[in-house]
Amino acid sequence: MLRMAGHDLLALHALVKADVLEAFGKPLGVGKEADVYDALTPGGRRVAVKFHRLGRISFKQTRRLRGYVSEGVWADWYIRSRSAAKREFKALKLAFSAGVSVPEPLARNRHVVVMDIIEGTELANVSALPEPGDTLVEILSNIRKAYVSAGIIHADLSEFNIIIRPDASILIIDWPQFVYKDHPNARQLLERDIRTVLKFFKRKFDLRAELSQALDFVMGLADTLPEFT
Template sequence: MVMVERVVQAFPQMEPEDFKVLRALELEMRHHEWVPFERLLERTGFDEKELGYRLSRLDRWDMIIRTRRETVGYLGYQLRPEGYDALALRVLVEEGIIEGLGPEIGVGKEADVYLGISPKGVELAVKFNRIGRTSYTKIKRYREYVKDKRHISWLYVNRLTAEREFEALLHLYPEGVPVPRPVYQNRHVLVMTKFDGKELAETRVDDPERVLREILDAYHQALEVGVVHGDLSQFNIVVENDGSVLLIDWAHWVDLSHPSASELIERDVRNVCEYFRRKYRISVDYREFLPDEEVYGDRG
């Protein structure tokens, strides 16, 4: 279990030299599964004593892992998710995006979401992607986006996921599609405006027909921008406290010209319609809500 709380605790004690070692590890992990001590010496310019001291601090905060000489054949190091968190948090703080982190406000399949407080006191949602720590097959799903197929690390996949979701929100939000406002992205972390409401799965709405219509409208608005959600379900739809609908979790989106677009659209729309049929006994034929063929035509 990754604990952002522990990173937040260690954060005030961290010195520029600690970050320098984390940064060196991050860069070297592109080339090595286990980064040799010597590479870190070169990258940081520290002497052995200083580097040893920094590594032992980072180890104490669980931000790195050290291999045994016997296993890998040399003394090597890896960044842990906590170390990656620290690197991203530092940028968020230095850029004046957040001043502090509050409690966890959401746990998803592949992400932890925390409350973030901006320097002006605005509440934000800070999403930390956590893909692949438990299963490598999940990581393999991302092969398609990865140019160098040999090297698919959790670092890379999580950064890519945050970048992709940020990109989707940047397309959608300015066009008025009801999604959280994108605020910032660094590494595997995405910052957006925080909503006040409940996931569809966790609430019972009084006017299901209206809500379903709003969801499908929002979904079609996104299609007009060329963005296919690809993971739409009662867990990724929010009903805000004022009753309006918000579509969240755009990490799995594809462009409308993508070969799987029509399949994904069908699945998204069917999921939602099915859910309303089961829970609210609304009879809708999901096929009525599928876009016309020509929607793909001029893009594909």
């Protein structure tokens, strides 16, 4: 059975043959559930290549405890990672088409997604913003576009998957857990996303906004932005 590196190579080979990728570069980020690398297209465009790694932590723990990893665990990793890549690519296409500030999705093969380059710093690691209120407005406006125009909810939004780009604009990444707005738990998940963002801005920048007002704005029930204090 193919292991992680084998699936990586098969996906990269297919993307090269499809004229999506030509050169592979340095890591842009390594996390619990994905690795992201810098790369170039045949036309010289810089792109990000994201390898989904769902279950990596669990099978590392299994290997440490048992000394081996069964074929079933590897198969589960691949199925889950491929599904995550497929879901994220779908979400990015919907969001990008609706004008949401996300990386442009370019291609997918197996558990790998190719998208426009991701440059900037996670909001969690930003020490200061030129205008925190403007950044919060931009985030809420993009959540609104995703909900109203694309019909989707991020469902795992936090300061760790909002990127502050060099020009201080935002980019929202990491969409594999998205849900459609007709999901039974849609309102609960949307409210959780917004609450997480508001709590961060209150803690980091002493900026306060009412959750109910922000939720009404994001859902398109009000055109007025929440008041910040």
